Amino acid sequence: xxxxxxxxxxxxxxxxxxxxxxxxxxxxxxxxxxxxxxxxxxxxxxxxxxxxxxxxxxxxxxxxxxxxxxxxxxxxxxxxxxxxxxxxxxxxxxxxxxxxxxxxxxxxxxxxxxxxxxxxxxxxxxxxxxxxxxxxxxxxxxxxxxxxxxxxxxxxxxxxxxxxxxxxxxx
Amino acid sequence: xxxxxxxxxxxxxxxxxxxxxxxxxxxxxxxxxxxxxxxxxxxxxxxxxxxxxxxxxxxxxxxxxxxxxxxxxxxxxxxxxxxxxxxxxxxxxxxxxxxxxxxxxxxxxxxxxxxxxxxxxxxxxxxxxxxxxxxxxxxxxxxxxxxxxxxxxxxxxxxxxxxxxxxxxxxxxxxxxxxxxxxxxx
Numbered sequence: 001x002x003x004x005x006x007x008x009x010x011x012x013x014x015x016x017x018x019x020x021x022x023x024x025x026x027x028x029x030x031x032x033x034x035x036x037x038x039x040x041x042x043x044x045x046x047x048x049x050x051x052x053x054x055x056x057x058x059x060x061x062x063x064x065x066x067x068x069x070x071x072x073x074x075x076x077x078x079x080x081x082x083x084x085x086x087x088x089x090x091x092x093x094x095x096x097x098x099x100x101x102x103x104x105x106x107x108x109x110x111x112x113x114x115x116x117x118x119x120x121x122x123x124x125x126x127x128x129x130x131x132x133x134x135x136x137x138x139x140x141x142x143x144x145x146x147x148x149x150x151x152x153x154x155x156x157x158x159x160x161x162x163x164x165x166x167x168x169x170x171x
Numbered sequence: 172x173x174x175x176x177x178x179x180x181x182x183x184x185x186x187x188x189x190x191x192x193x194x195x196x197x198x199x200x201x202x203x204x205x206x207x208x209x210x211x212x213x214x215x216x217x218x219x220x221x222x223x224x225x226x227x228x229x230x231x232x233x234x235x236x237x238x239x240x241x242x243x244x245x246x247x248x249x250x251x252x253x254x255x256x257x258x259x260x261x262x263x264x265x266x267x268x269x270x271x272x273x274x275x276x277x278x279x280x281x282x283x284x285x286x287x288x289x290x291x292x293x294x295x296x297x298x299x300x301x302x303x304x305x306x307x308x309x310x311x312x313x314x315x316x317x318x319x320x321x322x323x324x325x326x327x328x329x330x331x332x333x334x335x336x337x338x339x340x341x342x343x344x345x346x347x348x349x350x351x352x353x354x355x356x357x
Binding site: 007045047048050051054056059063064066068070071 | 191193194197198201203205206209218222223224226230288292293307311312313336339340342346347
């Protein structure tokens, strides 16, 4: 009985996945068909190329030493030292400016936030809502948040790497 | 030669703080990891850097390795992903087919013909899409199983199977086309 030999079957043969019985039947059939033989040759060239180019390659001789040295590299999670320092300086400048303006009395005025209802007819009068709003309090809040951010940045970019390095050195 | 049991003991020692034990794991897996990076990047210095990076990442995340998979599969997956991220940053380098070297010195005529054909397969490799090419190269690398390739590339086994099968068929077709064209130009 003739086997339905497809590309998949030929590739299984090249992969060495066929049983001894299947190989025997396959070889008998392939000798009778030039087309099959031709197709097998094409796939065999590809198979040979892939096997020849699949040899393991070795990295440089100092590879392991470089990796072991790299293990000591301190990585600040998520934020680089350069970027952290820039943010630190930026936050300091912004806080300084805000504090300067605050001490000069630039935010001493008190305003109110007026909210006008969108539905206003002549029959129903919806009262306007007025919320007293102090700019000075807002600026103080921003400065407070900024100081918190400064502390986090200081910890991530300077303090943590410094103490980690000290701990590594003492090991 | 490190057995699987030795490897687990090494991992325990590393996790207990014995950093030097990691050097043995690096020595064991460096060639394979480096070859994977080479297949992705096709650039020796970059592949070496990506592999080093992968080993360092693996060390830092070792606590998260749950040992359900083999350490090698986990490490090769990190290497593969690191190499892919290096590839994204890589500027495209165009290599002409004439520049690709397959040694031909001292070959008989029949061997030369075979070598020519291999050169054409190399040319045909460029026509494959990257995912198919990588799946195929990993499958042939040290004869990894489809399951292992799937583990490294984070793909379904059936997807890898289709990719490997399709890639070889395409290569054969492309080779046929190139040989036909060569015959016309001769």
